[in-house]
Amino acid sequence: MxxxxxxxxxxxxxxxxxxxxGVSSRTVQQMEMVEHITPLPNAPAFVEGVVFTRGQVIPxxxxxxxxxxxxxxxxxxxxxIVTKHNGRTIGLIxxxxxxxxxxxxxxxxxxxxxxxxxSGRYLxxxxxVGGRIVRIIDLDELVNVGQYRAAALEA
Numbered sequence: 001m002x003x004x005x006x007x008x009x010x011x012x013x014x015x016x017x018x019x020x021x022g023v024s025s026r027t028v029q030q031m032e033m034v035e036h037i038t039p040l041p042n043a044p045a046f047v048e049g050v051v052f053t054r055g056q057v058i059p060x061x062x063x064x065x066x067x068x069x070x071x072x073x074x075x076x077x078x079x080x081i082v083t084k085h086n087g088r089t090i091g092l093i094x095x096x097x098x099x100x101x102x103x104x105x106x107x108x109x110x111x112x113x114x115x116x117x118x119s120g121r122y123l124x125x126x127x128x129v130g131g132r133i134v135r136i137i138d139l140d141e142l143v144n145v146g147q148y149r150a151a152a153l154e155a
């Protein structure tokens with residue numbers, strides 16, 4: 001690996017409510033269209049249910065709901081990004097996902113203090129790429145929330 005690649009990380013970029021986010025490609029197992037989701041009784045509002053994919057049943061988390069955005073119907077552009085992080089496999093439901101990008105580590109800045117609220121807690125950093133702002137998701141924080149743990153254990 002050359003020096004330039006050693007100082008960069010690759011991300012899958014996706015959109016939620018017109019905003020671009022990124023998740024480390026190292027944590028992504030696969031990406032697929034959103035198909036049949038089986039609802040879970042008494043699950044938090046952001047857990048749409050479970051999906052059966054490639055021989056496993058995984059919780060499907062709506063990032064729209066998780067981040068407090070208005071609910072929207074799934075479309076042909078909606079994607080399920082299956083991630084595995086710290087031994088947990090979860091599906092992230094996003095509005096669209098179609099980019100794979102290498103971003104230098106030193107380009108990622110910590111989120112501003114003004115974003116310290118609920119939605120800011122899920123951000124690892126922010127980077128400007130080609131004139132647009134990309135918010136980098138902190139999967140540690142996203143999957144280690146108490147409500148999520150309870151829902152995932154019931155799945």
